[in-house]
Amino acid sequence: MYRKIKDFLENWEYESEATLRIFRNLTDESLDQRVNTEGRSLRDLAWHITETLGEMPGHAGIAVEAPDKSQNAPQYVRELVHAYRNAAESLKSALADQWTDDDLPVEIMMYGEKWRKGDLLSALIMHQAHHRAQMTVLMRQAGLKVPGIYGPSREEWVGCGPGEFASGNYSECIPAFFELKSHFCRKIRPSSSGRRLLRCPVFQFLLLLVRFDYP
Numbered sequence: 001m002y003r004k005i006k007d008f009l010e011n012w013e014y015e016s017e018a019t020l021r022i023f024r025n026l027t028d029e030s031l032d033q034r035v036n037t038e039g040r041s042l043r044d045l046a047w048h049i050t051e052t053l054g055e056m057p058g059h060a061g062i063a064v065e066a067p068d069k070s071q072n073a074p075q076y077v078r079e080l081v082h083a084y085r086n087a088a089e090s091l092k093s094a095l096a097d098q099w100t101d102d103d104l105p106v107e108i109m110m111y112g113e114k115w116r117k118g119d120l121l122s123a124l125i126m127h128q129a130h131h132r133a134q135m136t137v138l139m140r141q142a143g144l145k146v147p148g149i150y151g152p153s154r155e156e157w158v159g160c161g162p163g164e165f166a167s168g169n170y171s172e173c174i175p176a177f178f179e180l181k182s183h184f185c186r187k188i189r190p191s192s193s194g195r196r197l198l199r200c201p202v203f204q205f206l207l208l209l210v211r212f213d214y215p
Contacts, residue, residue: 001118004101008121009092015125016088019049021147022132022139023084026077030142042138046080047073049131053087056127060108060120062098065090095121 002008023046031043040048047067054066066087074080104118115123136146136153146153 001104001116002121003104003118005095005099005104008125009096011125012088012092015128016084018149019088019128019132020081020085021149022135023077023081025139025144025147026080027142027144028076030139030144031075031077033138033142035138035141040134042135042142043073043080045131045135045138046084049128050080050084050087052124052127053084053091056110056120056124057091057094059110060117062091062094064094091124 026042026046031046032041034041034044051067051069051071054064054068057064064087067083074083099117104116104121106117107114108117108120109115110120132149139146145155148156
């Protein structure tokens with residue numbers, strides 16, 4: 001549960017950009033990709049993520065400019081990107097204007113259950129991450145490159161190679177690591193070298209995971 005609006009907005013900046021990276025790696029031809037005839041397509045998942053930015057906060061009284069369920073999903077990737085980006089920015093502005101930290105412990109009814117408002121903000125993050133992960137499966141089925149979100153994707157790892165990680169020279173071949181640095185290691189400047197980046201304990205742990213995940 002979030003206890004400060006500022007904490008959510010900082011996380012939302014990273015999470016919304018991560019979602020846009022996924023959307024921008026789609027192609028118009030891939031949007032109908034689905035696991036089977038009953039599953040959601042890439043278009044459906046992207047639109048569901050976007051709609052939820054208005055639907056879920058709307059239940060809690062936050063007015064967000066986002067598509068609703070009466071609107072059909074766009075036909076083109078550029079339209080999905082535009083709709084999501086606008087909704088994500090509207091959510092940031094609406095939350096900053098309409099809620100304070102004192103609102104976050106307050107309980108409200110959501111989907112037949114009692115939620116604290118801070119729980120709703122956590123749910124927004126997790127809901128988006130859940131459906132982004134589904135999209136990455138369909139993207140690989142469609143032959144698309146998956147961008148790194150919480151670390152490098154397999155495609156990025158293969159393109160960089162473990163040698164660059166061992167020497168610390170991974171700033172150019174895997175941009176996802178510097179996205180993570182900005183999120184978890186805020187005291188280190190974006191221009192910092194790879195070796196200086198290693199001073200961040202969270203980043204050291206991420207590097208360790210990657211080295212073991214992709215031998």
